[in-house]
Amino acid sequence: MFPRLLIALIVVIAVFAVMRSARARLGARRPRVLDAKTVQCERCEVYLPRNEAVVRDGQHYCCEAHAQERDPKP
Ligand SMILES: [Zn+2]
Structure with missing residues (x-):
């Protein structure tokens, strides 16, 4: 027993x-990316992790191209 x-x-x-x-x-x-805060691209409004965003003048962009063509939609 x-x-x-x-x-x-x-x-x-x-x-x-x-x-x-x-x-x-x-x-x-x-992946730790899920824990990171997300930001929105000022140009195309896509959401992405803050640590992957391109920052220009305090604004966040999804890529270098969108950061350069900073002028938003008309
Ligand atoms: Zn974008």
Whole structure:
């Protein structure tokens, strides 16, 4: 009786350990971009992560081309 209980306990602990390490691996692989704040391009109004945006005069743009043709829609 006792050894069977001990084996069951060891199996439960092993399952928890495997689940925990798998979850840690998944968390590490998840892109951090989702956590970054998003900004909107002043030219085409697309949303993109702040750390990927081109900044000109405090305005955010999705790419260098849109930052250069800064004049917005008529
Ligand atoms: Zn743009």
